Amino acid sequence: MASPTTDLLLEKYNVPGPRYTSYPTVPHWNRDQLAHDAWRDQVQVAYSRHRKEGISLYIHLPYCESLCTYCGCHTRITVNHLVEGPYIEAVLAEWAQYRALFGEAPLVRELHLGGGTPTFFSPENLSLLVSKILETVELHPEVEMSLEGHPANTTQEHLEALATLGFTRLSLGIQDFDPKVQKVINRKQTLVEVAKVVTSARHLGYTSINLDLLYGLPKQTEESLRHTLYKAYMLQPDRVAFYGYAHVPWLKPAQKSFEEWLPSAEERQRLYSIGKAYFTELGYTEIGMDHFALPTDELAKAATHDTLHRNFMGYTTQPSQILIGLGASAISDVWEGFAQNAKSVEAYLQRVRMGQLPVFRGHEHTPKELTLRRHILNLMCHYTTDWESPLRGGELDILTSAFENLELLEADGLIRWHETGITVTEQGRPFVRNVCMAIDPHMQKVAKQEEMFSKTV
Structure with missing residues (x-):
């Protein structure tokens, strides 16, 4: 299935979101x-x-x-x-x-x-x-x-x-x-x-x-x-x-x-x-x-x-x-x-x-937040992260709630799965903040972020 055009992606993903210089972000x-x-x-x-x-x-x-x-x-x-x-x-x-x-x-x-x-x-x-x-x-x-x-x-x-x-x-x-x-x-x-x-x-x-x-x-x-x-x-x-x-x-x-x-x-x-x-x-x-x-x-x-x-x-x-x-x-x-x-x-x-x-x-930070922080840091710096590294034990349980969001990003051509994690595609790089938001439980209700963050794109 062909990926959506850039205009459609912009319409869908240009929402308020953090720049992720930290996790959690200051409002949270x-x-x-x-x-x-x-x-x-x-x-x-x-x-x-x-x-x-x-x-x-x-x-x-x-x-x-x-x-x-x-x-x-x-x-x-x-x-x-x-x-x-x-x-x-x-x-x-x-x-x-x-x-x-x-x-x-x-x-x-x-x-x-x-x-x-x-x-x-x-x-x-x-x-x-x-x-x-x-x-x-x-x-x-x-x-x-x-x-x-x-x-x-x-x-x-x-x-x-x-x-x-x-x-x-x-x-x-x-x-x-x-x-x-x-x-x-x-x-x-x-x-x-x-x-x-x-x-x-x-x-x-x-x-x-x-x-x-x-x-x-x-x-x-x-x-x-x-x-x-x-x-x-x-x-x-x-x-x-x-x-x-x-x-x-x-x-x-x-x-x-x-x-x-x-x-x-x-x-x-x-x-x-x-x-x-x-x-x-x-x-x-x-x-x-x-x-x-x-x-x-x-x-x-x-x-x-x-x-x-x-x-x-x-x-x-x-x-x-x-x-x-x-x-x-x-x-x-x-x-x-x-x-x-x-x-x-x-x-x-x-x-x-x-x-x-x-x-x-x-x-x-809670232990769960430290795990998510590491993954978000990996995505923001390297456009890829591995669920099994560097923190093991319980990661899949922590990330299970994000898998549905990640599947939607995959369908739109913004990420691809590898054996133990995800990589942001070339098309997805302008939307890397959205990828991070997909695994950030604080950001699941986007409407409430209107007066917290600038637009992601």
Whole structure:
């Protein structure tokens, strides 16, 4: 029987669904309130189990000078740079609490500065923040240190300060080069500005440059996207993150301002197909759901060797079981559980000043959830999973309720069965989130997800 056409698949599967940077996803966590002491205990237990593997650090720097209307991140808009000092003091105080829990200098495999706009902070303050943390840790020989930057305010001084401390990867949020699109989303930067930052980073020894691009933006057309892709390629990035724009106006009201100009689901799929074809024809390796990398890049090598990992920071080469998130709204992951810090800067600062870890909600995994988490991670990273690996005993009982859903996906040509598991087909890759949803018991009642998640395609 022939598989349905792409248009029919879009109509059927373009439903609200999570991006699966975690499992369970945040709306389905089981602790709406998480006590400081409970999280401390959970961290200590997890660290004793996984300390030899090393940890990842994510530092959330939420400030931006202006609001990008498409953005779904936790941000604080201000032009007052006096906020930098107190915030850095709080992050260092939070880290000191974790460092005391570990009882030793932890082995760090990954350190990432995200936001917000990390380069909102002065080079001196970023250098102070990172250097103070590095004084208290041991760096893995293959540590990856990276930052996100806005091309409009990432200076030579920013890049120099962080390169001196060991940063080798830079991710620039481009989104789109078309002036009409940039005006609507309030994210303006020229090709010349971006090229200047990229050139400076290369000269300073940054070995991996990533560009973030979005498809499905307001006023974006097939022609304008092709121009954006060409300009992006002119910069010779090592990686490209080609995300679908996440429309969640119930969470981010600024997105309501351009709803009339958003492309349809069919148009979004064509935009995705154009981008995917463009980068694969140029020799980039498609990685997971929305990334492309040159074969020489470490992310592509990790995908080739089946060591790719995915966490709240997205796809990564570092398979750490422990991710510590520092800063307002940051999320930590100790594999057996999650915790999120207070979202507002004020609440975050207050809790840290009280000598508490500033967590406010979290999740503790059940054995069943850990099994499902591993399978979803396999699907998101490798497009395949094996029921018998790596966890045995009882897996078939756990997954029995999902088999009917998987049979429907097979009938539509999105997956194929192998002896002990499933593999996502080439046709099914744009729908990998739907495949994960099929084995996720939290997602069986799709109608209730309308105001939780963006559309899957």
